[in-house]
Amino acid sequence: xxxxxxxxxxxxxxxxxxxxxxxxxxxxxxxxxxxxxxxxxxxxxxxxxxxxxxxxxxxxxxxxxxxxxxxxxxxxxxxxxxxxxxxxxxxxxxxxxxxxxxxxxxxxxxxxxxxxxxxxxxxx
Numbered sequence: 505x506x507x508x509x510x511x512x513x514x515x516x517x518x519x520x521x522x523x524x525x526x527x528x529x530x531x532x533x534x535x536x537x538x539x540x541x542x543x544x545x546x547x548x549x550x551x552x553x554x555x556x557x558x559x560x561x562x563x564x565x566x567x568x569x570x571x572x573x574x575x576x577x578x579x580x581x582x583x584x585x586x587x588x589x590x591x592x593x594x595x596x597x598x599x600x601x602x603x604x605x606x607x608x609x610x611x612x613x614x615x616x617x618x619x620x621x622x623x624x625x626x627x628x
Contacts, residue, residue: 509539509541509542509543510542510543510546512545514538514543515542515546518530518538518540518542519542519548519550522557522562523557525557525559525562527559527562530565530566534569540569540570541571541572550566551567551570551576552578552579555579555582555586555588555591560590563579563591563595564598567579567594567595567599568598570599573601576599576601577601577604577605579595579600580592580596580601580602580605581605581609584605584609584613585613587615587618589617589618592618592621593621605622
């Protein structure tokens with residue numbers, strides 16, 4: 505089934521809610537049945553905006569409703585690059601594929617906790 509995207513205006517509204525950290529408004533948005541996939545011409549995605557903020561609860565809300573595997577995997581790559589182990593774990597719990605991240609990228613982040621996580625269950 506194809507993913508339904510928002511209009512550009514709706515996309516901007518949702519991204520603004522995300523950048524403002526409006527967790528409950530976004531939860532209501534989702535509960536009302538509105539999609540969370542922004543228009544292709546929108547700048548950014550809700551999940552990446554939440555990761556930029558480092559807002560754990562918002563990341564969890566959005567990844568729970570994310571249907572695109574590629575978006576989850578891109579979010580995982582971003583979490584690795586910002587060295588947020590808590591978000592890495594969260595994204596993997598909700599379906600991001602650890603093997604989508606080249607191990608060299610994991611090593612380049614110089615974070616022993618992250619390296620151990622990837623080694624313990626995915627690269628060995």
